[in-house]
Amino acid sequence: MKECLIVGKTHAGKTMFALNFAHYLGITKLDITFRCPSGLVESKTYSITTARRELVGPAPHTTRALQSIVLDLPVGKGSKRCLFTDTSGLIDHIHADVEIRRAIAQTLGAIREADLILHLVDAAAVGLQGAPSALGEVDYQVAQFAQMRTGYAILANKMDLSEAPAGLAKLRQEFPGHNIIPISALYKRGFREVKAFVQRCL
Ligand SMILES: Nc1nc2c(ncn2[C@@H]2O[C@H](COP(=O)(O)OP(=O)(O)OP(=O)(O)O)[C@@H](O)[C@H]2O)c(=O)[nH]1
Numbered sequence: 001m002k003e004c005l006i007v008g009k010t011h012a013g014k015t016m017f018a019l020n021f022a023h024y025l026g027i028t029k030l031d032i033t034f035r036c037p038s039g040l041v042e043s044k045t046y047s048i049t050t051a052r053r054e055l056v057g058p059a060p061h062t063t064r065a066l067q068s069i070v071l072d073l074p075v076g077k078g079s080k081r082c083l084f085t086d087t088s089g090l091i092d093h094i095h096a097d098v099e100i101r102r103a104i105a106q107t108l109g110a111i112r113e114a115d116l117i118l119h120l121v122d123a124a125a126v127g128l129q130g131a132p133s134a135l136g137e138v139d140y141q142v143a144q145f146a147q148m149r150t151g152y153a154i155l156a157n158k159m160d161l162s163e164a165p166a167g168l169a170k171l172r173q174e175f176p177g178h179n180i181i182p183i184s185a186l187y188k189r190g191f192r193e194v195k196a197f198v199q200r201c202l
């Protein structure tokens with residue numbers, strides 16, 4: 001089964017996207033497998049409401065494990081299975097908390113193994129110096145590493161916010177030649193395009 005990894009800076013909206021995209025594909029009971037940096041693996045079942053409440057964070061570094069959902073996407077006359085994996089958010093500096101450093105190292109390891117990479121960027125925070133989800137060095141590094149694959153797209157998230165169109169324009173300038181899909185994970189906008197992209201890559 002191919003793995004589609006959702007990566008990006010902390011607070012970009014990765015978990016909101018993972019949960020709402022699964023919901024958009026018709027999954028109402030979310031079976032999520034957590035692979036913790038410690039090696040612990042556990043699964044838990046959520047309703048979409050509970051998952052959003054418990055897993056989407058008001059503050060950075062909410063996700064601290066690889067959190068996977070199995071998705072079935074229609075491809076041709078059949079369907080293809082894909083492991084859709086949310087990750088711990090990246091930062092530009094070295095974090096003081098060892099648990100967060102381990103979680104970030106786990107994300108970086110997963111990037112090397114992934115078949116497809118969806119790189120979430122907070123379009124509303126692109127130019128916000130100092131904001132956790134502002135566009136940063138690590139975004140350029142991910143883009144440079146991942147562009148060698150066919151299955152790489154940048155998802156410009158939070159397009160429902162007024163600052164986002166300017167951020168999207170800047171992203172298009174900074175990442176020329178990349179596939180950039182504007183979305184709102186919160187309102188499930190742009191999901192048709194994301195689905196078509198993932199289907200093409202499976
Ligand atoms: N307006 C708006 N807010 C969003 C959107 N997507 C996520 N958010 C908000 O952004 C914040 C961070 O969302 P998360 O999904 O937890 O972000 P994350 O990238 O998983 O963060 P980490 O797990 O810390 O790396 C939350 O307050 C969400 O409600 C969006 O499309 N629009």
Ligand SMILES: [Mg+2]
Pocket residue numbers: 014015016055056057062063086087089
């Ligand atoms: Mg998260």
